[in-house]
Amino acid sequence: MRGQVLINEERCKACGLCITACPQDVLRLSKTINSRGYHPVEAYQPEKCTGCTLCGVICPDLVLTIQREIPERK
């Protein structure tokens, strides 16, 4: 099952909580810098994301929007 994390870089404060919460090691801090001077998180292994939402649950700044492929019910 495929998932996807949409990241609002401007809201991220590089606290790192989502990185430790993600069971699939999808996320890491990026090299870019947002307007507040933080390195926002990036999905460097997006294909591993299952859309489990744990990263979003622990994010203190509503940076992450998570989508999941919902299999067609036959």
Next chain:
Amino acid sequence: MKTVFQKPESMTDAQLHYCPGCTHGIIHRLVGEAIDALGIREQTIGVASVGCSVFAYDYFNCDMQQAAHGRAPAVATGIKRVRPDNIVFTYQGDGDLASIGMAEIVHAAARGENITVIFINNAIYGMTSGQMAPTTLLGQKTATSPRGRTASEMGYPIRICELLATLDGPAYLARVSSHDPRHILQAGRAIKKAFEIQQQKKGFALVEVLSTCSVNWGMTPEKAMRWLADNMIPYYPLGVYKDITAEEGA
């Protein structure tokens, strides 16, 4: 692709001013999710207290009032008494609720005031840069307990849920935590329940959410989450301290 997680409608688009890793933002979202789930955004009036969360009126997408330090339960009582059909909640820190506002919270609870209180316990005064709070643990170093809190000099930390549970007024009292996703989801359920209690006009509901203050604790956000689990939970056991609906077998 279906969106399975996003900002609740009951939160504004404003960026939060909290420090990196601060659990306030998580708990704001849980409150927003509860209000969305119950479909009560247009009915809800929130009361922000004084502390780091003083700016909550910028973050909740519903009518808000900002109360003087410690007085949010009184302001909420004033609102609820003249607008009984609205949903009224307060969002307070431990300095606000357990120190200057202790009389207000005890009497609102004793009256069984039909409001919902979200109580953030991070064992410190955050906004004013790390002073000792009534919930600061023994031995915990803060700006005003530089050599660690001692019972002989500064007394004992106060367990609010247990204290209020001695009163007949409260309908629901629960202590939850925000230090990992499982506990955060559990906290979300308790917060939603606290709002439902008000909806059903069953009386006073308070959820105490153990929280971190990484900057003033002097730790990384991740380490602060572990410190909370290792140090706060033993002194502040999680659980439901009162639930009249449970007794009714609801």
Next chain:
Amino acid sequence: MAKILMKGNEALAEAAIRAGCQAFFGYPITPQNEIPGYMAEQLPLRGGVYLQAESEVSAINMVYGAAGAGARVMTSSSSPGISLKQEGISYIAAGELPCVIVNVMRCGPGLGGIQPSQGDYFQAVKGGGHGDYRLIVLAPGSVQEMADLTALGFDLADKWRNPVMILADGILGQMMEPVDFPESYEPLQVEKPWATTGAVNRKPNVVNTLDIVPDSLEKKVEQLLEKYERIKQEEVRWQEEGTEDAEIILVGYGTCARIARSAMEQARKEGIKVGLFRPITLFPFPEQQLKSLAGPRRSFLAVEMSAGQMVEDVRLAVEGRSPVHLCRRLGGMVPTPEEVLAKIHELVEGRVSQ
């Protein structure tokens, strides 16, 4: 309507209910206890909410919440209790929340006593809490005015979105006089789009007094000051008796105006030209009216139950055009007409002690 013999405190409470008071948050303290007592008995029977708070601090913050939610709301207390409410009052003024706050003054400072006093004048008129703000302050001089000014207070509060204080004292609160209530009372109808009533089909409303951006806060305080200037233009109320030919004008409000009137009548009998000037609004203070009365051949004698507080505003208004003297008692002692008359004789015989 037939006149009813009523205590000042109860007449005040009855008038508040008739004026559409929807909520009252109180706390016990002598000498205002009849107000919460009356409200506890009557308000719930007449569509309102009564609640005794755990302290005056809580009570004033309940007023903040209810007023912020758009209700007509009142609280009452006496001197020490009003001191406890000062922070809340500053918030209410800053939030421009309409409400009525009653102070039935007792003697101080400290726990003091329960006899009447006017020792909270400065606190009421100059702003007893933090920051630049003003209350509209009304000073009843009779049981009838305890009723009339309270009803007026609700209208002024809504008209100006400002807290209004009824500044009475233990005598006015406890004494009984006949009072009549208007047949039907039409409260001022005012829209409150700003109130927190639940954001239905509109953007959320926020009642908030925090602003950490200095130039933004400065603008807000400037707006408050402009409002106070307009209140000064439009809401001054006073009463004058025998001031046209007066050589000595007694100045007093509330109970002291009644005492001064007796002294004036006695002096007039003795051929001494004495007049009486009674401010009814203490803010806005009748400065222009006093100034217009000032002149070389005239002096003023303030009569107060305090160390002399209103007398300073008389001096400010008169701007040195006339001498201003003071006759006062403290500690809950009430000046007598004889004492005022003795002071008048002193002034007439030129032997003046400031």
